[in-house]
Amino acid sequence: MADSSLALGAYAAVFAPLEAQGRADAVARRLGEAITLGLLPDGSPLPSESDLADRFGVATVTVREALGALRQDNLIRTRRGRGGGSFVCTPADGGQQALVARLGRMGLGELRDLADHYAAICGMSAQLAALRADAEDVRRLRGLGAAGREALTGTARWRAEGNFHLELAAAAQSARLTREEMALQSEVGMLLWHAHAQAEPDGQSADRHTELVDRIAAGDAGGARHSAESHVEEMFSAVRALHRQVWTGRLM
């Protein structure tokens, strides 16, 4: 299950309609992160421009602009003629360059705000899951929580992390928390898990997940919340350390 278990939902979320804000940028960012995260496999064809426009709910010209940006970042290549179209190019550095660029544009205050937002969503999900998860939910959470332990690559670890937190929000029986979790994952998932995967001691996340699931299984709502918040705090301290390295020029 470890490596093959990214939710269908994450794929569907990649193509879900966007809000009317910075459309070309938003399309480029969402596709770019999906490519970097490996959600869209190397060499696979992207849907046609008109199909993408339809799925994102934007004009074809907007999609064309976004694809131009992705081409410049070497995240896609485009072939003309029969059998042509745009194809995914997974970056060889696992997205390190993209991550560094993103941290370079972000202030520490923004980063903390993001951490607070994510801790609120995860903490509340964990608290409610402790009250509402049934035996089947606990079993599924245990499986997903341990998946990261067997994951060999960074990408597989991020996916394990993403799946676990999505299932946690679903176990809270809250559609809103689940949607918020998905939105946050698509916005900052890469930032969070990439930085953390580089810094964490082996198996730390899986241990945290086990501890959290134990508390959920015991119906310990306060303990579950605390455990989820500490886990988010750990992930963000890894991002803060990386942010400092980027800003002091040691990683540019």
Added chain:
Amino acid sequence: MSTNPSAHLDGGDVARLVGDLCAGLFADLDGIAAEAEEQLVVASPRRSDLAIEARCHALLTDPARKVAGAGVVMAPDVLADAPYWLEWWTANPDAAPPSPRRLAAETDPRAVGFRDYTTLPWYAVPLATGAAHITGPYVDYLCTDQQTLTFTRPLWREGAFAGVVGFDLLVRTFEERMFGPLEQVRRACAVINRAGRVVTSSDLRWVTGDLIRGLPVERWWAATEEAKEQATEEAHGEWEFSPCPGLPLGVITALPPSRRGR
């Protein structure tokens, strides 16, 4: 069963009404299954042999049904040209008229975005039991993004399990349907699933999605199984349990004071 709004109902009546509602929906599903099974009769069927879109659209746009998603999910290696395959359409049941859209789902098992659906309960239970199942209430983040009940039944080809056909009903839609009957029960009443999770309730202590704690839900279901399909009413303390015939759903009703404390 007629429902005169001023009539008084008991838990058993509500259980039968839930049964009627689900039986109607499962009958629609049988129609989709029959069509798909006929299309799979050919030697080495391919994706192009499946043609259930029209029937799924009809179900999704039927204002009497108000379903939020419908389609087919194939068992691995049944189709010659796709090891895994699903065709699923979604629609907002409250739009007038609903406009179904094809769900974008990764079906290439080599792709990172692939999720092995054969482990998910709406697939795994019909596979294990060979019978229809209702999954939920659960937050369906793969499809509706809302609290959902997913109805599925097996698809058969040459006597073997070939996948499931199913549809999604938003829990909200179920709540709307059962609100009237629950109000006609003069005592606290809730529809629950096998895990003791509340589908809908007229008792303000419990809300859709909550787990009922402190009641012998497991024992009630075990007694129902022993009685095999026969609706048995079981009582415990202040509560009485009535299973919905043939469904993984049941109704709990507060006992009148004269019958409490057994």
